[in-house]
Structures are given as structure tokens and as C-alpha cells.
Amino acid sequence: MIVPFGHVLLLAALLFLMGLSCTIARRNLVMILIGVEIMLNASGLALVASSLRWMSMDGQALTALILGVAASEVTVGLALVMAVRRASGSLDADRQTALKEDDR
Amino acid sequence: MTAPVLTLLCPLAGAAVLALAGRHLPRRVAEVVAVAVVLAGFVAACAAWAGFDGQSRILHLASWFSVGHLAPSFSLKLDALSLLMALMVSGVSALIHFYSVAYMRRDQGFVRYFCYLNLFVFSMQTIVMADDLVFLFLGWEGVGFCSFALIGFWSEDAANVAAGRKAFILTRIGDVAYLVALALIVTSLASTSLTELNARAGLLAPDMVTLLGLLFLFAACGKSAQLPLLVWLPDAMAAPTPVSALIHAATMVTAGVYLLMRLAPMISLSPAAMLAIAAIGALTAFFAACAALAQHDVKRVLAWSTVSQVGYMFLGLGAGDLTGSFFHLLVHAFFKSLLFLGAGCMITAMHDDHDIFRMGARLRRHAPGVFAAMVMGACALGGVPPAGGFFSKGRILFAAFTAPGLAERLLWVLATAAALLTVLYAFRLVFVAFFGQPAGQGGPEALAPVPKLMLAMLWPLALLALAGGALNLPGEAPWSGWLGHVLAGVPGVAALPEDNEALVSALDALISLAGLLLAWRLWGPKNLMDWRRPAALAPRVHAFFLSGWKLDALYLAAVARPYQALALWLWRDVDGRGLDGLALGAANLAGNASRSLRRLATGRVTATLVMFALGLALILLIFSVRAA
Amino acid sequence: MSVYGVLFYALGGLMLAATTLAVTSRSLVHAVVYLVNAFFATGLLFYLLGAPLLAAFEIIIYAGAIMVLFLFIVMLTRQDKPLAGGVSLMRWLLPGLTSLVSLAAGTALVFSGGATGVPLAPAMASPRDLGRALFSRWWLGVEIVSFLLLVALVGALYLGRAPREGAAAGKSPGDAP
Numbered sequence: 006m007i008v009p010f011g012h013v014l015l016l017a018a019l020l021f022l023m024g025l026s027c028t029i030a031r032r033n034l035v036m037i038l039i040g041v042e043i044m045l046n047a048s049g050l051a052l053v054a055s056s057l058r059w060m061s062m063d064g065q066a067l068t069a070l071i072l073g074v075a076a077s078e079v080t081v082g083l084a085l086v087m088a089v090r091r092a093s094g095s096l097d098a099d100r101q102t103a104l105k106e107d108d109r
Numbered sequence: 110m111t112a113p114v115l116t117l118l119c120p121l122a123g124a125a126v127l128a129l130a131g132r133h134l135p136r137r138v139a140e141v142v143a144v145a146v147v148l149a150g151f152v153a154a155c156a157a158w159a160g161f162d163g164q165s166r167i168l169h170l171a172s173w174f175s176v177g178h179l180a181p182s183f184s185l186k187l188d189a190l191s192l193l194m195a196l197m198v199s200g201v202s203a204l205i206h207f208y209s210v211a212y213m214r215r216d217q218g219f220v221r222y223f224c225y226l227n228l229f230v231f232s233m234q235t236i237v238m239a240d241d242l243v244f245l246f247l248g249w250e251g252v253g254f255c256s257f258a259l260i261g262f263w264s265e266d267a268a269n270v271a272a273g274r275k276a277f278i279l280t281r282i283g284d285v286a287y288l289v290a291l292a293l294i295v296t297s298l299a300s301t302s303l304t305e306l307n308a309r310a311g312l313l314a315p316d317m318v319t320l321l322g323l324l325f326l327f328a329a330c331g332k333s334a335q336l337p338l339l340v341w342l343p344d345a346m347a348a349p350t351p352v353s354a355l356i357h358a359a360t361m362v363t364a365g366v367y368l369l370m371r372l373a374p375m376i377s378l379s380p381a382a383m384l385a386i387a388a389i390g391a392l393t394a395f396f397a398a399c400a401a402l403a404q405h406d407v408k409r410v411l412a413w414s415t416v417s418q419v420g421y422m423f424l425g426l427g428a429g430d431l432t433g434s435f436f437h438l439l440v441h442a443f444f445k446s447l448l449f450l451g452a453g454c455m456i457t458a459m460h461d462d463h464d465i466f467r468m469g470a471r472l473r474r475h476a477p478g479v480f481a482a483m484v485m486g487a488c489a490l491g492g493v494p495p496a497g498g499f500f501s502k503g504r505i506l507f508a509a510f511t512a513p514g515l516a517e518r519l520l521w522v523l524a525t526a527a528a529l530l531t532v533l534y535a536f537r538l539v540f541v542a543f544f545g546q547p548a549g550q551g552g553p554e555a556l557a558p559v560p561k562l563m564l565a566m567l568w569p570l571a572l573l574a575l576a577g578g579a580l581n582l583p584g585e586a587p588w589s590g591w592l593g594h595v596l597a598g599v600p601g602v603a604a605l606p607e608d609n610e611a612l613v614s615a616l617d618a619l620i621s622l623a624g625l626l627l628a629w630r631l632w633g634p635k636n637l638m639d640w641r642r643p644a645a646l647a648p649r650v651h652a653f654f655l656s657g658w659k660l661d662a663l664y665l666a667a668v669a670r671p672y673q674a675l676a677l678w679l680w681r682d683v684d685g686r687g688l689d690g691l692a693l694g695a696a697n698l699a700g701n702a703s704r705s706l707r708r709l710a711t712g713r714v715t716a717t718l719v720m721f722a723l724g725l726a727l728i729l730l731i732f733s734v735r736a737a
Numbered sequence: 738m739s740v741y742g743v744l745f746y747a748l749g750g751l752m753l754a755a756t757t758l759a760v761t762s763r764s765l766v767h768a769v770v771y772l773v774n775a776f777f778a779t780g781l782l783f784y785l786l787g788a789p790l791l792a793a794f795e796i797i798i799y800a801g802a803i804m805v806l807f808l809f810i811v812m813l814t815r816q817d818k819p820l821a822g823g824v825s826l827m828r829w830l831l832p833g834l835t836s837l838v839s840l841a842a843g844t845a846l847v848f849s850g851g852a853t854g855v856p857l858a859p860a861m862a863s864p865r866d867l868g869r870a871l872f873s874r875w876w877l878g879v880e881i882v883s884f885l886l887l888v889a890l891v892g893a894l895y896l897g898r899a900p901r902e903g904a905a906a907g908k909s910p911g912d913a914p
Contacts, residue, residue: 007741007785007857011847016749018843020756025725026832027760029718035765035811037714039772043756046779046799053786057857062870065788065862066878069871072794073882077889079803083810084896090814098714722835729842736849 013054020047034089034096038082045075112160113168113187115153116195117234119146120202124227131220143223144206147230151199158192163598165189167240167304178299181243186303186371190435190599194237194367197439201359201446202230204566208450209351211562212457216349222262226355229255233360236367242291242301245368249287249332252361253280259356260348272347279341283331283365290324293317303371307600310375318375322382325372326389333365333419335393340661342416343400346408346463350456353408354449357415358442366422366438373431373601384516387427387509391520391527394420396658398530402537403654406463407452410538413657414490415445417527421505424524428517430508431602432593436581437501439592444489444498444574447567451486454479454563455542458556465542470634473543475556480543482567487539489574491532492621497577502528503617504581508605510613525620532624533631540632583610741859744785752778765811769804776800786857790864 024043031037049068056064090096123146131139165188173181185191206226213219232255235248254277261273295301297317298309310318329335334342342362346353356362369376369386376382394417401413418441425434456463458476473480488496492503506528509521581592596602653659752775759771780795848854871879 007739007859008745009854009856011854012745012749013786013857014847015844016752018840018847019753022836022840023753023756023760025718025722026829026836029715029722029832030828031760032715032828033765035807035814036760036768039759039768039807042772042799042803043760043775046776046795049791049795050779050782053783053788053791054857056788056862057786057860058855060860062862062866063874065791065867066870066875068788068791069794069867070875070878070882072791072798073886076798076803077882077885079806080889080893081896083806084893086810087813088896096814102711102713719831719835722832722839726835726839726842729839729846733842733845733849736846 010054010058014051017047017051017054020044020050032098034086034098037098038079038086041082042075042079045071045078112153112157113185113192113195113238114170116150116157116199117185117231117238119150119153120227120231120234122146124224124231127220127224127227131224134220136219139220139223140210143227144203144210146227147199147203147206150230150234151196151203154192154196154199157187158196161187161189161192163189165598167302173241173243179243179295179301181241181301183244184240184302185238186240187238188599189595190370191238193435193439193595195234197442198230198233198237198359201442201570202233202355204570205351205355205359205446205450208354208453208563208566209349211560212349212351212453214560218262222259222349225255225258225262226352229259229355229360233364236364240303242294242303242306245303246287246291249284249328249364249368252332252364253277253284256280256345256348256356256361259352260345262349262352263347266347269347272341272344276341276345279338280331283328283338286324286331287328290321290328293321293324307372307374310378315379319379319381322372322376322379323385325369325376326382326386329365329369329423330389331365332368333362333423334416335365335389335420335423336396337660339393339397339416340657340664343409343412343657346406346412350408350449350453353412354446354453357411357449358446362415362419363422363438363442366419366426366434369423369426370431370435370601373426377429377601377603383427383429384514385427387424387512387517387520390420390423390425390427391509391523392420393417394424395523395527395530396420398527398534399654400657401534402530403651404534405466405655407455407465407468407538407542408449408463410465410534411445411448411452414448414531414534415441417531418445418490420527421502421524424520425505425508428505428508428512428520429603430505430605431599432581432596433501433504433508433605435596436592437498437505439580440489440497440501440574440577443570443577444486444496447482447570447574448486448490450563450567450570451479451483454559454567455483457563458559460557465538466545468542469545470543472556476559476564478564478567479559482571483539483543485571485575487535489577491535491624492528492617493532493625494618494621495578496575497573497580499617499621500578500582502531503614504583504605506617507610507613511605525616528617529620529624532621533628536625536628537632540628540634544632544634583614741785745782748778748782748785751775752782766808769807769811772807773800773804776804787860787862788867789861790867 021044024040024047027040027043028037029040031040049071052064052068052071054064056062056068086096089101093100123143126142127134127139134142165186168185168187170183170185173183206223209222209226213222216222228251232248232251236245236252237248239245239248257273257277259273260276261270263269291301294306297313298306300306300309313321327338331338342357345356348356376386397413397416397420401410401417404410404413418437422434422437422441425431425437454476455468455472458472458479459468462468485496487493489498492498506521506524509517509524512518512521579591582589593602593604656662755771755775755778759768759775762768762771776795776799780792780800783789783792783795
């Protein structure tokens, strides 16, 4: 045996919440993207463990799909970071408030 | 058997040509097309009658559609009744078309006029010949539509349009009953064929037969302007005069009574429905005769007289005498078209003035031909022997007299009283319009000439009106009772008992002659200065009859006003304040809610993410609490 | 505890440590390098959990391609210096609290069910099995992801193209304020 299934899930949860906290607490856009990557990775870990737990290939297949999604997400995300940097000269997420309607 | 089909399709083809290409045709060509197709229809009807061998048959032209039990088809029922009716309709229509060419000679809308006129004839021929009740309904609605379009023909005047609308709506009210009856027939017999319906009516429950009879009676009341749906016909005088002639004589008004004749084998199974038909007929005959007695407008006199005469047809039918009813229908078609066409001549001579009290003796001297024709028409209308109306009306009165019940005897009394009124108003019209002295009443200075073509059309009709009695003379002569022999094979036709016929006929003749004399006393040239005396004696009664027993006012107060008030309430309060208020309130609620929620938005990504995190924590909490 | 168990906890500890350092790092370059370590450990963990192909993918795509991409961006946007002001503790308060609540609730949820205590037996899914599963059961997902990659490619090209000289400012999202 390796370890109980629950321990793997707990590890995945810890990683996920760290990623989530990172996206919230950090203001740098690159750091926010890093947080997203951590979350995706954590979900992949949970899926691979479930795959082993139930002896089914579905978890691994989903993880493979997640890899593709992560790759496209990071491509577009980093391109957006470049665009934002070019437009505003800053990577501070709190300063990107163009979507808020002006108070009337 | 192509002749009946041609009778039907020729007017339709004319209407189609005029509708599609009429605007590009020269006036003369359009007129020739319109008259030629109706004339061709008449020739075809003659051919069909000549080729008729006494055998009733059904001509299946095409299937229409099929939905469940309902599978109507374009099929014609060809028997003595429908072929004779088609002959009359096409003949009278042809004369009216000729007349129209002269009457409408200065009107710019002639293409529209003739197009609707042709379509009118087609629709009526559909009613006359259709064997399928759905196909018949096509013609039934077509007649209603054409009457709407033609009554409101001079649409520059809003009153004309209102009259057209009134006719359309009132006949539509009757049509509802037709549709209900049709639905009942389809569900109970799974067939829409008239022949089938008449043959299998005995299988229906007696209550069902009564119900169907009453429904069809109501539908016929709408089309034939009987009580309680008669108020549209006097207003329909807004139409050009030839159209009035067409509506009153050949098409439209006779459609209702004709439908009941077609259904006679079924309806005769229900004594209640028969009595209802007779009662409505007799009441309407009396009602309308009173109203006709008070009118000033020559066309309105004739309109009320039509209502009254169609009432006689209903009475005859209700008394079980289809032959007499049909006899009167034919004769009435002749003398009423004669009277209307004559009235058209009078109006033309008077520069479109309709008031008989402004006409007077100068009109008689100006147009003696019109005078003669109108006298002949009045004789036929009033039933003065030996004009056609004497025999046909006498036959109906006799049928009512011999009918078994006490109720029918009372109706006979009522109808006989109406006969006296009929001869009174018929000759009141003649005496006032042709012998009166319009004293400072205004009116035109010089009378207009009457076109020769219009006059020429009066004579064949006058001949038919006077000699129409020959169609079905009483007595034992070899030529008498021709119509009865011809119609003998038609289902629903019954022979009358012979006794007392001479007595009743003598009474009729006496009444008509007495009425003639009374009219001469009241309105004749001897009392020229006193022609308003009957009206002056009882002005309230006069006004009451002039307004048609105030039926319009009654409907306005009892139906139209409450309906209007209800509609107004539904519109302003229910729809405007209630439903719109609800919808607007909901919209405002959503708008205000979003406006207040908008303050929460910071535009920062972080804030959104915090919400995500909180949501996640909440969901997990809920699940863990439920799991625990 | 078997050798697998020891390996798991060692790798897990490494991942947590590396991730914590990455998340809290003041320098972007450091954060990315820490993260490479964490992803490397994840790849090994995948292998341990019987997914050799995914382990290879993890190292090639995550630890390799994606992290290199991050490094490029950091260089391109000249964020290689430590971030000024660093990270204030107050900003961590709210996410930390919610995370703790989520963790507590999630842990309770995970261990309330009996199935989670089941020990995992060592097993190995060959790349052939994963390929079979991907292209038989999950072919639609594969197609969607491949389409998504194409869209991402096009989108990245569009976003990343050089701003045209003299072009109207509002026309290009890269120029938008």
C-alpha cells in the first residue's frame, strides 16, 4: 500500500487553497496566474489519485485534458498580461478597474 | 354536366380577370367582361335546366382537404330546387349587371365595383349549388364579404363604411351559429354532405335535430335579415342601388331562407324548430311592414319591405310548404329587383335625392316608364291580383292557415295583417312619389334624364313580376301548379290540402284591394295637401316605426354600450393599470435591485475572487454539515 | 509504512514547502523557480500514483514549457526585480481565513465518508491504456481541448501582435486603456 486515499485528497486541498489564496492576496498579475496554475495542478493530483483509488482511467484522462486546458489558459493569460502591461504600464491587478461603471 | 360548373365558375373567372388585370383594361372592356361572364353563367344555367332530367344528382368536383372525420369536398347538388334557383340568380344578376353599366357610368371605381359584383354572384351560386356544408360556408362567407365591400363601396363617406361594417358584423353573429351547427354535424354524423345530413337526420336524437334547426335558423336570420338580426339591412341602403337590388333580390338575403329550404327534410323532423321558423317569419313580416310604412327614403321603404317579404318565406317554410316559400322567393326576386332598379331610376332622375316627399307628380310626367314599372312592382309587392305576388303570398298564407296548430293560426292572422300593411306601404310609395306636390321641400330644380339602358332593364323584370304567378297557378288547369310538379322530387316538399283555398284566396284579394283603396284615400291625389296626416295624427308612433321599432337603439343600449364599457374597462383598468402596471412594476423592481447591487461592484479582480473563495467555503460548509 | 508511503510524504512535504515559498516570494523569478520544483515533485507523485505518462507530461509541459513561458514573460515585462513593498500581511488575512474554513470543512467532508480511508494499492497504468481511454471514451473531450488550443493560439497571436503605428487607439484591445 502507499497511503490512505484521504491523505492525497488532503494534500490536493492544501495545494488548491494555497493557489486560491495566492490569486486573492497577490496583486501582481503574473502571480495571480501562478496561483491558477497551482490550483489546476492540485485538481490534477486529486484526479490521478482517484484514478488509482477506483482503478479507472477516467481520472487520468481528465488530467490529460486539464493539461491541455492549462496550456491554453496560460497562453492566453500571459498574452493578456503583455497586453495589459503595454496598455497601462502596470501589472497591478487592483489598478485594472476599467470594467467598473463610473459612479453617477 | 359541365353547364352547372360553368354557371358557377364564369362569374369567378370574371372577378379574377377584373381583380388581376382590371386596372389595365379600358372601361368598356371591363364592363363587357363583367356583364359577359354573368350572361354566360345565365346561358349555362339555362342549358343546365334544359338538360335536367328530373334526377337529383351530386357532382363531385374535387376533394378539398381531410382532417380526421372532416373531409369536405367541392361537390354540387343538382336538383330542381338548386337549378331553378341558379337560373333565377344568374338571370336577375345579369339584368342587374346590365343596369349597373348605366348606373355607374360616371363612377371611377367601376373595376372594383364589377369585380365584387361578379364575386358576389359566384358566392351566391356556391350557396345555391353546393352540396357540402363547408363548401357552402365558403359561399356563405363570400356573400358576407362582398356585401361588406359593396355596401361600403363609396368609402369616402364614413357612414357608408359603418353600414358595411354593421352588415358584416351582424351576419357574422349569425355565422357563429352556422359554425356551431357544422361542428355538431361533423361530430355526430362524420359527414358534411347536405344530402347525407338530410338522409340520416332520422338517426339523430330529436333534441339534436331541434338544436341544429334552431342554429341554422339563427344563421339564416343573420343572412336573411330576420328578427333579431335584421337591423343591418335598412342601413345597407348605403350601397349603390343596383347592389341593393342584387342583395335583396338575387343574392345574400335569400341565401338564409334557401339554406333552410335545403335543410327542410332535416328540420321538418322537429316541430319546435318549424314553429320557430314560422314564428320568426310572421313576426318579422309584421314588424318590418310597420317600419316600412313610416319611411321617407325610397330605398329604405324597399329595404323594410324585403325584410317583411323574406319573413313570409320563413313563414311558408315553417308552415311546411317549401313549394310556396320557394315560389314566393322567385316572385319576390323579380318584383324586388324591379322595384330597386326602378328606385335607381327615380334617384338618378332626382340627382341622388332619396326622399319620396320631394319627388311628386313632376317625376311621373318626367319618366312615365319608371312610373309604370313602379306601379307594376307595387302591385306585385302588395299582392294585388293578378300580379305574381298575389299568388305566391296567397299560397304562403294558405299554408299557414291550413297548418295544424293554434300557434300557426295566430301567425296566419299576424301575416294577414302584415299583408294589409304591405299593400298600404307599397302604394304609399307610389302615390307619394308620383302624385305628391312637394311644397317648398327643396329638391332639384330640373330632373335628370334616365339612361335608356336602365329603363330597358325594367321591362323583362316587370313582365316576370306580373306574370310570375304563372309559375304555380292554383286550380285544376293543365298549366297550374307547375312549380309544385317540378319540385315534387325534392326532399322536404309536401303537398297542401285543397280545402278552403278559394276562401283564403278571396280574403287575400279582398285585403289587397281594400288596402289599395285605403292607400288611395290616405295618400292619393285627392288628399294632396294632407299627405302627412297619418304621421301628424300620431307623431310618436310614426317616429317609432321610422326608426325600425327603435331596435337599433335597443341593441345599442343593451349590447353595444355595455360591451363598449366592458372593453373600456378591460383596456384602461385591467390591461393598462393592472397588467401593464404589473409588468412595469416587475421591471422597475429588477432595475432598482440591480442599481443598488451595482454599488457593491468594485471592478477589482480580487474582489470577485474573494467572492469565489467565500462561495467555495460556504458550499463546503453546507456539505460537511449535511454529511455530519 | 512502506517505502512508497515514505516517498509520498516526502514529496508532499516538498510540494507544500515549494508552493508556500513560491506563493509568498517577493521576486517573480524566485517564485517561478520554486514552482518548477513543486511541479517536478508533482510529476514524481503522478508516477508514484501509477500514471507514468502523465508524470512525463507534467514535467515536460508544466515544469518545462509553461514555467519557461512564465520566465519569458517576467523577463519581457522587466519584473525580475523584487516587487516593491512586498506583500502586506493584511492582504493574506481574508484569503487565509476562508481557506482555513474551507480546509476544515473539506477535511471533515473527506474523512466523514468511509471510502477515503481505503489505502491505495500500487498499480501502474501503461501509456497504451491511457491512450485507449483518451481516444475511445474521451475522444470528444480531446477534440474540444484541441479546438481550445487552436483558439488559444489565435487569441494569443491576436493579443500579442505589435501595436500598429498610427492606428486608431480604440481599434486594438492591446491599445485599449
